[in-house]
Amino acid sequence: MIHRRRFFEWLGGAPLAGWLGCGVRRRATRDFWKELGVRPIINAAGSYTMFTGSLMRPEVLEAIMATAGDYVRLVDVQQAVGRRIASMLGAEAAMVTSGAAAALTLGTAACITGKNPDFIQRIPDLTGMKNEVIIQKSHRFPYDHMVRNCGVRLIEVETREELERAIRPSTAMMLFLNKAEPDGQVKMEEFVAIGKKYGIPTFNDAAADVPPIEHLLKPIRLGFDLVTISGGKGIRGPQSAGLLVGRKDLIEAAMLNTAPHSDTIGRSCKVNKEEIVAMMVALESFLKEDQEANWREWEQRIATIEKIVSAVPGVKAERFVPQIANQVPHLRVDWDREKIRLSPEEVMQRLREGEPSIELVPGPKVGVEIASWTMKPGEAEIVGERLRAILAG
Numbered sequence: 001m002i003h004r005r006r007f008f009e010w011l012g013g014a015p016l017a018g019w020l021g022c023g024v025r026r027r028a029t030r031d032f033w034k035e036l037g038v039r040p041i042i043n044a045a046g047s048y049t050m051f052t053g054s055l056m057r058p059e060v061l062e063a064i065m066a067t068a069g070d071y072v073r074l075v076d077v078q079q080a081v082g083r084r085i086a087s088m089l090g091a092e093a094a095m096v097t098s099g100a101a102a103a104l105t106l107g108t109a110a111c112i113t114g115k116n117p118d119f120i121q122r123i124p125d126l127t128g129m130k131n132e133v134i135i136q137k138s139h140r141f142p143y144d145h146m147v148r149n150c151g152v153r154l155i156e157v158e159t160r161e162e163l164e165r166a167i168r169p170s171t172a173m174m175l176f177l178n179k180a181e182p183d184g185q186v187k188m189e190e191f192v193a194i195g196k197k198y199g200i201p202t203f204n205d206a207a208a209d210v211p212p213i214e215h216l217l218k219p220i221r222l223g224f225d226l227v228t229i230s231g232g233k234g235i236r237g238p239q240s241a242g243l244l245v246g247r248k249d250l251i252e253a254a255m256l257n258t259a260p261h262s263d264t265i266g267r268s269c270k271v272n273k274e275e276i277v278a279m280m281v282a283l284e285s286f287l288k289e290d291q292e293a294n295w296r297e298w299e300q301r302i303a304t305i306e307k308i309v310s311a312v313p314g315v316k317a318e319r320f321v322p323q324i325a326n327q328v329p330h331l332r333v334d335w336d337r338e339k340i341r342l343s344p345e346e347v348m349q350r351l352r353e354g355e356p357s358i359e360l361v362p363g364p365k366v367g368v369e370i371a372s373w374t375m376k377p378g379e380a381e382i383v384g385e386r387l388r389a390i391l392a393g
Helices: 004-011 032-036 058-067 074-089 100-113 117-122 142-148 160-166 178-183 188-198 214-222 248-256 273-288 291-309 344-353 379-392
Strands: 041-043 093-097 132-136 153-157 171-177 202-205 226-230 242-246 315-320 330-335 357-359 368-371
Touching: 041 379, 058 273, 074 093, 074 214, 074 242, 074 248, 074 273, 093 100, 093 248, 093 273, 100 117, 100 142, 100 171, 100 202, 100 226, 100 242, 100 248, 132 160, 142 153, 153 160, 160 188, 171 178, 171 188, 188 202, 188 214, 214 226, 242 248, 242 273, 291 315, 291 330, 291 379, 344 357, 344 368, 344 379, 357 379
Parallel strands: 041 357, 132 153, 132 171, 171 202, 202 226
Antiparallel strands: 093 242, 226 242, 315 330, 330 368
16 A cells, blocks of 8 residues: 555655646656657647646546555456546446547447347447438548447438437437537537437547536536546546546446446447546545636737737737637737748747747637646746747747
8 A cells, every 4th residue: 555655755755736737747867758769848838738738636646556466356446436536526426437439439339239248249340330420511520430440320400300300210319529529510418318318328528628527517416328538637637538428328338338347339438447546536626726827827818929929919819718628728820920930830849849849729710829727837937938039030
């Protein structure tokens, strides 16, 4: 058993900050990044998998250490943690998955197979099973490949009338992309109502949509049969973990479609005992956080960078908050191309190649965008000065 005091000794006395972005480092015995030739970065881009998501909370690391020294039955810990998480979120049932992407596959499989062992073994061969998933055309997204992994065909619709006409005996599920709600004609409440009217399970993918917590709680309260959220983004659990919550019978079916059950579509979607418990701990902490204090800190970071870069002639900086996904303060920086003959790609490349290496994302139309929430304390000043130097030069 690794006790709390020993855990903090292992951390090497590093200051423990909460969500505000401070990472936790063990007292170095080996510099793995130097040894491997990997450069750490300042992540001013946001919580993206390609930049390793977000930083785990200290208490999440503690949970991993505390559970790593024992054997347990995986099903036991998955069920026990699932009950705890469901209680926290006001859902019927829940499970920890290997990311929200895996939850899409497991939830879809559950809607197709139920608890039928023959169906579970044969999927993605859907002979004799339901094999269609309805989705609004404006809700198509790269991760719907995780749904198609189950062998289903996606049926695209645009209006309520088209959606209802598309429902037939072969319909296994209706899929909704949370961040795309403004783009689709059928909104959340109506989508759920149609699913209930025809007895078709509805699945809401809200993977990157917290904070605020309401983006996760709302689809659960509205009655979506399944909802998924990423564990390694706003909740700051393990990057390779996620949550699938919803109807008890569907969660039970999803568990039968993954590890430790061997002959299943989701056997590769294994999540270990440490991550399962750590995901529960991350959610506990997330629900207790002072969201207003977090917001003030994020706003301060953006204001710091805005002040620094706006001093460069020809540069315009504008604060904004995305509508749903990644709904935290951001800064969009653009410049007069006649005065500063650099493309956004060139600016990003210079930031990437400099010291320290910094990652941003290009704006959808112009300039570059900076996210507040994945930077550590003190990094906003570094990002601002580096960007100012590049644009002024």
